[in-house]
Each structure stands twice: as structure tokens, then as C-alpha cells.
Amino acid sequence: FLLSDKIYQGFKDVNDKRKAQGKSLVTNIISFDEVCVMSANIDNNFALIAVKFISQQINYISNSQGDIIVGSKDEINQVEDIWTFKKDLKSNNPNWIVNNTDYNI
Secondary structure: OOEOOHHHHHHHHHHHHHHHHEEEEEEEEEEEEEEEEEEEEEEEEEEEEEEEEEEEEEEEEEHHHHHHOEEEEHHHEEEEEEEEEEEEOOOOOOOOEEEEEEEEO
16 A cells, blocks of 8 residues: 555545445546645655645535435535655655645635
8 A cells, every 4th residue: 555554544444434324425636736845854764745735626425326415516626635755765665655644625
């Protein structure tokens, strides 16, 4: 996975709960309006880079019958995400993992 265990488990738990309730989340990304590095540093041989993404998205939740129960297929939301990527500088693995996420709609 390219996610930390904590981030993966958080996404999995929310998805499993939604699925058990017969709900489904739909996210359509319309555009990325801004992508910028917020910070970059090294801490105990780990490189950390926080990146802000501002995007236009359509987000809604539907039930098992396909009826929209939260959000709208027609409403475009501006979403600001800040994702922190982490890489072990001692590892030969070239991959960065998502270590933290935060967002605002």
C-alpha cells in the first residue's frame, strides 16, 4: 500500500461502515485548481512533505437503491486537502506513503 497503516485503517473503517449501512460514496474530481508544497522537512531519517490540493469536486452518498441521500450530482464543491507524504531515507524503496490527510469542503 502507499498509505500508512493508520491512514489505510481510517479509510477502511469509514468505507466498511458505509457499506454495512448500504451506502456508497461517489467522488468526481472536476479539476485541480492549485497544488502547492506547504512544508518539507526531515525528521529522524524520514522526509516529510505536506502538499495542499485545492480541487473542484462533486461528492454525494447514495443508498443501495441508488437514491442520493447526502450531496448532489449537480453541486460542485471546492475541496481543500492537505496530504503529508513520508519516505524513509534509509530505505531503497522509492515510494512515498501518505502519512496524514486533512480536508475542508
